[in-house]
Amino acid sequence: DGGITQSPKYLFRKEGQNVTLSCEQNLNHDAMYWYRQDPGQGLRLIYYSQIVNDFQKGDIAEGYSVSREKKESFPLTVTSAQKNPTAFYLCASSLLDRNQPQHFGDGTRLSIL
């Protein structure tokens, strides 16, 4: 079954700690995206990548980092520089054709301990 898998579903971060959220897709999509969603809000773009070994900052990249070493994988690291990391994080992927939709994982909920 093709799709996007995010793990873990829930994650807790201690003060000063970096944490990494996993996103894997087997849809053979070139483009992958990370979004942040706060309660009752829409999605804000953190980073996106259209090709392996390349990625671009979105609207709220500060305090986050990503890598794209494989087409299937796009992990997001929430660094200690992100002072308000508590949110729901969503990963998506799509074909490069802009008239194709994005496919989403089921999210990771990150909280501060």
Next chain:
Amino acid sequence: SQQGEEDPQALSIQEGENATMNCSYKTSINNLQWYRQNSGRGLVHLILIRSNEREKHSGRLRVTLDTSKKSSSLLITASRAADTASYFCATSTSSRLTFGEGTQLTVNP
């Protein structure tokens, strides 16, 4: 930057009624997409309408797009309790989507 704005923010209706949600945006777009999100889950794509299209149907969904007014509407006909969810519009420009803040739809049985 928030491109799309949905209206209303929340909508509560009875099963069998129609639900209409509106989306306004500010800049030129390639297409406009509607997504659905059940509580605590990821988004599911519902329908995509290109900038040169005016109306599109998919099952009980009807989407309209008015590029002169920079607005779109999503109509769900004969609603069901299972339609309860948040609905988001997203505008496509260059290589990314920009999402609105969503409409929370509650369909009461």
